[in-house]
Amino acid sequence: MLNLISEILLATILSAIVAIGILAILIWIKNRTIKMSILRLFIQIVAAIAIFAALLNWPISFSPTLEGVTALIAERLTAVLILLVALTAVFGRFFCGWICPYALYMDLLTRLRKILRIRYLNLPDKLNDALNTLRYAIIGFILVMVLVVGYLSPDLWRFVIMFMGPFKPLIMVFLLPLEPVITPIGQALGFSGWGESFTLLSATVNWFNTPLIISLTWFVFITFTAAAFLVRLLWCRFCPVGITSAILNRLSFFKWLPLLQINKVEEKCTKCGICKRVCPVQVNTVYEEKGGNVTSSMCLACYRCVEMCPYSECLKITFLGKTIYKSKNWLEPAFE
Ligand code: SF4
Ligand code: SF4
Ligand code: SF4
Structure with missing residues (x-):
């Protein structure tokens, strides 16, 4: 009690x-052109801390065998996936824009690039669309690995763990070394499970660590980091999380989803192109569509386009049809 x-x-x-x-x-x-971005950065940082704390404090009964690790990862992965699918279906990709720790990592790389005054690279539209389609192949591959191969032969979970991809070095570099600091603080705050969770986490990321796998993991991580430094949010362009909304959007019964949408008033749009330029994943629909709901399944719901659109009430964020934020005339503040 x-x-x-x-x-x-x-x-x-x-x-x-x-x-x-x-x-x-x-x-x-x-400053109206950075207010939402700063708010988003703040929420991303808080969310990243909360996610790691929640994962560490998740009650566990860890047995250091392959089966023990397998069961735990299956349980946690399944819970996280169900939550993500439900959130994305109902709210659109709010998780991507405001919560995902990996997007935060790539956003920080973007901020570093800006400080160093290096210009980003835009992908050709066709390549961007191809990466978008690649999401379906990736989710198919993951589903086969997790649902079929993993359960048929628990031994093959090693390969699933190997495909933690860029997340594995992130955990190795940023989280595991903090164990001596975080565990006592967690225990002092009453989160007794943190010590055991660190054991589980290091057992998981260090599983099957042959020199070849370690080199491959670091190769993937460094390549992705360098690429994401130059191409904004590169991983998000083919990360499969957004396909739930892509699939639901095709079914007319679910046309009312997601509940969070971007709406455009055609008469107010001057085709200045700012929304297209500032979009970190090169979504064109906000610029190209005539009006009404311009949300697309590629949209990460970061709302940078709404924040930067220089015409008052041209773009609006709506929730259940009600406007919760709209673009402002930041070019001529004196007339507002
Ligand atoms: S697309 Fe994937 S990596 Fe990008 S923000 Fe969403 S979940 Fe994170
Ligand atoms: S930034 Fe606003 S006004 Fe400019 S093209 Fe986009 S929607 Fe139209
Ligand atoms: S379309 Fe707008 S809200 Fe969506 S990702 Fe691009 S800038 Fe962000």
């Missing part, structure tokens, strides 16, 4: 700190 009360208290204090942070950004940042 005491544990529950202390966890509720802790959650309340953390939520209050986050709410104050959000309010401070909304009130004190006057």
Whole structure:
């Protein structure tokens, strides 16, 4: 009972700190072209910390055998996947734009590139579309690995773990070395499972670590990091998470989804092209579509286009048909 009360208290204090942070950004940042981006960065950082804390505190009964690790990964992967599919279907790719820690990593690379004043590379539209289609092949491959091969022969889970891809070095570099710091803090705060979870995490990422696999993993990670430094959010262009909304959008019964949409008022659009230029994944629909709902399955819901559209009420973010944010005339603030 005491544990529950202390966890509720802790959650309340953390939520209050986050709410104050959000309010401070909304009130004190006057520049309209960065206000939402700063808010998004803040929420991404808070979400990344919360996700790692939640994963570490997930109750476990870990047995250091292949079967033990296999069962745990299957359980956690399945829960995360179901949550992601449901969230994406209902809200669009809000998870991608505001929560995904890997997008945060790539956004930080983009910020570093801007500081170094290096210009980004745009992919040719055809290549961008091809990467978009590649998502279907990747999800098919993952489903076969996880649902068929993994369950038929638990031994083959090693290969699934190997395909943690860029996430594996991220965990190895950023999370595992923090164990001596995080575990005592977690335990002091009442999160007793953190020590065991670190054991599980290191057992998982270090599984099947032959020199060849380690070299391959680092090769993939460094290549992706370098590529994402030059091409904005490169991984997101073929990451399969967005295909739930792509599939649902094709079915007329689900046309009302996602609940969060970008709407455009055609009469107010001057075809200035800013929305197309600032889109980090080169989505063209906001620029090209005439009006109405211009959300596409490639859209990460970052809302940079709405923030940067220089014509008042030309682009709007709507939730259940109600406008929750709209573009402002930042070119001529005196007339607002
Ligand atoms: S597309 Fe994939 S990597 Fe990109 S933000 Fe979404 S889940 Fe994360
Ligand atoms: S930024 Fe706004 S006005 Fe410019 S092309 Fe896009 S929607 Fe039209
Ligand atoms: S279309 Fe707009 S909201 Fe969607 S990813 Fe591009 S900039 Fe972000």
